[in-house]
Amino acid sequence: MNKLGKNLADIGYMDTLAAGDSPLHRLDPRAKLLTTFLFIVSVVSFNKYEVSALVPFCLYPVFLVAAGKLPAGYLVKKILLVSPFAVLVGVFNPALDRQILFQLGPLGISGGWVSFLSILARFALTVSAALALLSITGINSVCEALLRCGVPKPFVVQLLFLNRYIFALTGEAERMSRARSLRTFRPAAVSFRVFIQLIGNLLLRTMDRAERVYRAMLCRGFDGHIRVVRFSKIGRREIAFTLGWSVFFSVFRFVNIPLMLGQAVTGLLK
Amino acid sequence: MHMADALISPAVGGTMWVVSGGLIAYSAKKVREEADDRKIPLMGVLGAFIFAAQMINFTIPATGSSGHLGGGMILAILLGPYSAFLVMASVLTVQALFFADGGLLALGCNIFNLGFFTCFVAYPLIYKKIIGRGLDKKRLIIAATIAGVIGLELGAFGVALETVSSGISELPFKTFVLLMIPIHLAIGLVEGLVTSGVVSFVITARPEIVTAAGEKTPPGVGVKKTALGIAAAAVLAGAALSWFASAHPDGLEWAMLKTSGREELESSGRLHGLLASLQEKTAFLPDYGFRKAAPAGEVKSEPAAGEKAAWPAIDAGASVSGLVGGLLTLLLAALIGLGLKRRQTAA
Amino acid sequence: MSHHIVEADKIHYSYPDGTAALAGVSFRIPHGESVALVGENGAGKSTLLQHFTGCLLPSSGSLSIGGVSVEKQNLPAVRRAVGMVFQNPDDQLFMPTVFEDVAFGLLNLGVPEAELGGKVMGALETVGAAQLKGRPPYRLSQGEKRAVSIAGVLALSPDILVMDEPTSNLDPLSRRRLIGLLKTFKHTRIIATHDLDFALELCERALVIHKGLITADGPTREIFGDERLLKSSSLEKPSGMRKCPVCGGKQ
Incomplete structure (x- = not known):
């Protein structure tokens, strides 16, 4: 299984998580979507040298994971798996920004290191919140929320169909390439010519499938409009969830709690 | 070449969300106008096909590295620009949501970089122009290759522009572009x-x-005009916002000051003063840090220093306290999480 | 409405590339009959089935369902009367969850949301799949997929049920369950299949199709007893009708 295969297994797993049951799962997806969006905006709105003020924000993903009964280890692993890109771009910062920002005993900490750390913190926060959101909501509910928030229907329907057929088609691709390698007999690389044959055949099959799906839709009265069932409702719990967290986020955004806490503690130590 | 949330500022991310959102709405409208029912399932499975095709790699001779299908151009050829753009946007959305490739805030950037340039610039202005009316293979290869390169290069340029105007990565624009091209x-x-x-x-x-897909594509002029119009609008909006972002490094804070006026400023000044006095009492670090910390508290008396203080807390006392407090907060959050978890399992 | 009689009169059909798939097919199926459509691969079974829902229209000849001619302007009425279960359930289950998939056709019919849940669950209960309602289709077993795709069609209460290879990819137990389910239906049933035992159990009449032509039409047991006819159509006597290989007597 290559990286994509693993990613797909993840979609399946996250679907299973989303099928779970907790008060968080039952919340209207719009409330969760909006709250997570506010969370991300608050986190990324800090200046690039901010680290300590970002820390309280981890309360939100921690809350989602704990209250949604999500496997924390799995999410952490997933974040680590996708982190190389953030590391790659951030890692130049220490080299490029060498101005000493503060002195920790004999150690001079440059701005580059601080901003690097900040990038990593942002990355961990935003990614964990997004993953947790999906794991307690599921793509279908997210799509329903998007539709009801005014996202154009052709796009939402496209997302739903894409999600529906990812497994069918990647399964086909996997079987094709396995069939190829079984008849190759030695670990030979896929040549460009064979590659084109594989992809071309896959594409033809895909288009045939599209035609069959279209016919199946016609047979059940499809007239160009997909009608989506509405399940969710905005109630008191949704409003409380979104408002409550918004208050937290704005407090975290404008009051540096860790700094105050740290000063109080270091003050006591003195 | 997916952008990540961590690398972009809200101003840039927000702008690109608006731009890509507009493009999605516009494309959705166009697709609806085409009223080709058959396209609904076709677009869906072609989106899944892009994922499936990416599971198969081929080996690039003499390099040892492998290549796969990105997909934007083939979608445009098979579906026309509007539908292709929607499919590309959906593929990127799924990647952002499930694979954390890119991220939610960066999604607008990614859709623009990988979708817009290929579907609305490279496809109508380069591929269609070279291909002309007929469909012979030699032309096809030339057209698809040139359009593919230009689409991706523009996208890479977009990545560089967005990253640098966000100002979070330290890479200078020129270096970044020279690296990406x-x-x-x-x-x-x-x-x-x-x-x-x-x-x-x-x-x-x-x-x-x-051939059927080619015929269904609306005449080139319409695509070109709208593409150019949107491109111009995007460049303008981007330029304006990146100027705004660089002039006011912390857009949100700036807006807060601007809207809530003096009171907020004073109270935060007082808070800073309080913190500064707290620091005075806790002087266990070299006083070097506290000299620097002091101006941060004196926003009113020293406007020039205040400008700088709007940037990060460049003071040692604050940093160490931040470190200690940060760790404590982390611990607290973990405890809250554990508590919640225990309650959940008990319930 | 003349009781949903299906009447085909010299249907010819050629694919755009020129392949002739049907070369003058005629038959008449009265209301409530259960008919097996058998024939070798490429005989034209699937092409014929696609005509029942108007996904393909005859190049010449005519097909009428319940007195309504299958033509472009009549397609909504035809599709209202005919429920089609596709060979590959993955083609048919395109909505994100089982519930939504069964609801798809109902919503297209304009069923109000208040009645929707009851109708969907009713159809799912008929096929014994009520517990699957929230599941995404790609996480179902083949048997479950088949059951759900039948529910999606049943929910629309069609008069005529058309099925393409309903037992393909099913394990024996799922196949048995399907037979039990189909036996309870009172619809007119047209079932294309290679599973002759299945046809024998379920259908009183069989149509043998060979190279685009109906080569035999009659009671299933009679047709399946004609070994020469079966052989010429690349078919084989169902094991249920063969003599016991050990004692030579009837099984």
């Missing part, structure tokens, strides 16, 4: 060759598919 030249070449290879395969096997 050659890499994406190679990626674009591969993409173009794969695209033309697959399209000529399909033409040989089932010619009606590609």
